[in-house]
Every structure is written in C-alpha cells, then in structure tokens.
Amino acid sequence: MIRVDLRSDTVTHPSPEMRKAMYEAELGDDVYGDDPTVNKLQDLAAERLGKEAGLFVSSGTQGNLVAVLAHAERGDEVLVGDQCHIMNNEAGGTMVLGSVILYPIKTDEFGFLDPDLIRAAVKPRDYHKPPTRLLTIENTHNASSGRALNAEQMKAMADAAHEKELSVHLDGARIFNAAVALGVPASDLTADVDSATFCLSKGLACPIGSILVGSKDFIEEADRWRKMLGSGMRQVGVVAAAGLVALDSMIDRMQEDHDSAKRFASRMAEMNGIGVDPEHIQTNIIRFDVPTHTGNQIAARMLEEGVLMNGGDSELRIVTHYGVSDHDYEFAVSALDRVMKEIV
Ligand SMILES: Cc1ncc(COP(=O)(O)O)c(C=O)c1O
Structure with missing residues (x-):
C-alpha cells in the first residue's frame, strides 16, 4: 500500500x-x-x-x-x-x-x-x-x-x-x-x-x-x-x-514544505551512500546522489516500503508538499534509512 x-x-x-x-x-x-x-x-x-x-x-x-x-x-x-x-x-x-x-x-x-x-x-x-x-x-x-x-x-x-x-x-x-x-x-x-x-x-x-x-x-x-x-x-x-x-491561503503554508525538505535532507545527509547538502535545499525539492546504478533499485525498494519517489540511475528526487504529515515524513525517512543500509 x-x-x-x-x-x-x-x-x-x-x-x-x-x-x-x-x-x-x-x-x-x-x-x-x-x-x-x-x-x-x-x-x-x-x-x-x-x-x-x-x-x-x-x-x-x-x-x-x-x-x-x-x-x-x-x-x-x-x-x-x-x-x-x-x-x-x-x-x-x-x-x-x-x-x-x-x-x-x-x-x-x-x-x-x-x-x-x-x-x-x-x-x-x-x-x-x-x-x-x-x-x-x-x-x-x-x-x-x-x-x-x-x-x-x-x-x-x-x-x-x-x-x-x-x-x-x-x-x-x-x-x-x-x-x-x-x-x-x-x-x-x-x-x-x-x-x-x-x-x-x-x-x-x-x-x-x-x-x-x-x-x-x-x-x-x-x-x-x-x-x-x-x-x-x-x-x-x-x-x-x-x-x-x-x-x-496556500502560499504562506509552503514554508512548512521547505522546513520539511530541510529536515528530511539533514537526516539523509547522515545516511550511508547518500550525497546531499542540506544547506543547498532552499525550497521543496531534494535531489540527492546515490551510487551509480542503484537509484532505480532504491526507488523500487522504497515502493515496497510504501513510499513513492522519482527514480534515476544515480540521482533520486523527493518533493515535499501539502497533505503529507510530519508523521508521514518520519515514516519515509526511516524507510529510506533501512533501504540504504540494505542496498549500499
Ligand atoms: C519548472 C517547471 N516548469 C514547468 C513545468 C510544467 O508544468 P505542467 O506539469 O503543469 O505542465 C514543471 C512541471 O513539473 C516544472 O517543474
């Protein structure tokens, strides 16, 4: 699911x-x-x-x-x-x-x-x-x-x-x-x-x-x-x-998406095999590097965990947005941590 x-x-x-x-x-x-x-x-x-x-x-x-x-x-x-x-x-x-x-x-x-x-x-x-x-x-x-x-x-x-x-x-x-x-x-x-x-x-x-x-x-x-x-x-x-x-009513709330992206990127920066600079993340898009040829495999495993992200060969993308709770972000970041430990 x-x-x-x-x-x-x-x-x-x-x-x-x-x-x-x-x-x-x-x-x-x-x-x-x-x-x-x-x-x-x-x-x-x-x-x-x-x-x-x-x-x-x-x-x-x-x-x-x-x-x-x-x-x-x-x-x-x-x-x-x-x-x-x-x-x-x-x-x-x-x-x-x-x-x-x-x-x-x-x-x-x-x-x-x-x-x-x-x-x-x-x-x-x-x-x-x-x-x-x-x-x-x-x-x-x-x-x-x-x-x-x-x-x-x-x-x-x-x-x-x-x-x-x-x-x-x-x-x-x-x-x-x-x-x-x-x-x-x-x-x-x-x-x-x-x-x-x-x-x-x-x-x-x-x-x-x-x-x-x-x-x-x-x-x-x-x-x-x-x-x-x-x-x-x-x-x-x-x-x-x-x-x-x-x-x-939806413009000011985008700050929440930016804050979530920053927090997400900071957690990712601590994970094995992920290349991301949290200081570079200013808005709601996080692009991050993973070892060559593992990107699609990581996205596929995340899908099994119930988290969708945009795949690629060595770069993946996550976008934060309206409708995702802090609890959901926590769920996603924990899943990514598990998957990275398994794959890299
Ligand atoms: C920078 C930028 N310009 C234009 C578009 C195109 O928008 P749409 O998907 O509504 O055609 C996108 C969509 O992601 C985008 O990121």
Whole structure:
C-alpha cells in the first residue's frame, strides 16, 4: 500500500475549502470572456505578479508554450538554460509547434545564467543566423534542487537580455516557493521579466491549471495561441475557483514544505551512500546522489516500503508538499534509512 507519495508536488489534492469553492463557483463561457471566476483569478494573478493581465492555461507546459509562441516567430532563436524544464521536459513543444530554435546556455548549480553568457549567445543580425528574440529563465530551478533566484539575479539576467533587445519569459512554475523562501513578494521576482507563468497545480495544491501573465497586448496574443492549441475553455471557473483559494491561503503554508525538505535532507545527509547538502535545499525539492546504478533499485525498494519517489540511475528526487504529515515524513525517512543500509 502506498503510504507517502513524494514524487512531486503535482500529486497534491485540493483542500476542502477549494472543493467547496469549486462547487459554489459562479460560471460563464470563458471563450466569450464571460466566466467571472476565471476573470477574477486572472486579474488577481496579474496583480500578484505586478503585470497588466493574466491568462488561465491548462498546464505549466502550455503556459510556457503559449508564451514562447507569442514572443517569437518561426525561425527565431530562444535562449534557454541547458538544465531548464522548457528545454528538457516539455516534449520539445516549442521547437515542434513554434518552429523556434532553442539555444542552451550553461546553467550554474543554483539555476543562474551568467549575464555574459547570455550576451555572448545573442547572434549578430546576419542572414546566416536565426534572429535571437527571447530569453527564458526558470525560478525556482527544478534541476538545481529547487533553488530560488533572488531579485538581483533575476534583474542581472533580464538586463543582459533586454540590452540586446530580447524579450524575457520566466518559467515560474514554483515562483511562490521562491518568494516564500526569500521572504519577498513574488512581484519582486517578476519585476524585470516581460511575461511569467506559474502553476496552480503544484505546491499551491489546485487540481488543474497555470496562469500566464504579461502586458495586455501580450496576453491578447497569447490568448490567440491558446485558442489555436485547443484550450479555449468554457465554464472553467469550476477549476479557477480553487486557484482563488490557493492565492489566498496556500502560499504562506509552503514554508512548512521547505522546513520539511530541510529536515528530511539533514537526516539523509547522515545516511550511508547518500550525497546531499542540506544547506543547498532552499525550497521543496531534494535531489540527492546515490551510487551509480542503484537509484532505480532504491526507488523500487522504497515502493515496497510504501513510499513513492522519482527514480534515476544515480540521482533520486523527493518533493515535499501539502497533505503529507510530519508523521508521514518520519515514516519515509526511516524507510529510506533501512533501504540504504540494505542496498549500499
Ligand atoms: C519548472 C517547471 N516548469 C514547468 C513545468 C510544467 O508544468 P505542467 O506539469 O503543469 O505542465 C514543471 C512541471 O513539473 C516544472 O517543474
């Protein structure tokens, strides 16, 4: 029996308050712009991130895709971090559906892209080269164990791109985790980017949805692409209602997830065969090293113990989230200790 699911914060279920709000949501046809609950959520999300307008999209992947399609044209080049989600985990959608060229820039261990590397990656105007149009940034940075980039780092990257007349899009799937970890309003972290997405369906515990924010003109263009991708949705206020609850009551509680992750990582650091630096853990994602070729075996044994985690050859991932109690974390950490002693 599965007792604790630590694969991702996407496995969260809506809170009782969200279910009630969903049941009672006032609805309309959103393709006509008539759904009051969606409109309220889009406006609130835009306000929280300091932008003019918002657009409800079905997922983080769709939000990033629509953003890239709205910023760049076929044949344009988009600069991305070499470890980012858009590059590695969105099925190449921007390349296939947008026909843009993704140009990867080396990412440091904190998810930061050196501004000099950004400047150097921009192609000169020359018909042998694709015109470089857009930089994407990710915060928190999933592959760097959920590191949060601060406002100065965001500004340094965005300034380098803007100097070269690029637009800047933030994949802020977990931007509220970053804001909570740094103790700043999320709008401080989005001040220097032109557009941003964040996910409602991760640490914020909603069942479905992400929001893309930007200028009014940009969102109008993004709306056209969303329609083309088949996500002009109708009485979607039924899910947006959960988003309103989330923005009101689920952000501050993410500190609990960060504290749990830190505690979990500290216990792991004492275990035989695990490589993890608890000081590196800032938000809710723990990536940790195990001896080569043992990762999948460890994940399989943990499954037998009733704990789900994301496997790999020599790196595993645990994500802390809403709905997991201290008791469950204790259960999971004790199981991991047993399994590590057995395998390594
Ligand atoms: C950093 C980042 N961006 C985007 C996404 C995509 O979100 P979704 O699964 O809603 O498409 C994820 C999902 O894990 C993510 O971690």
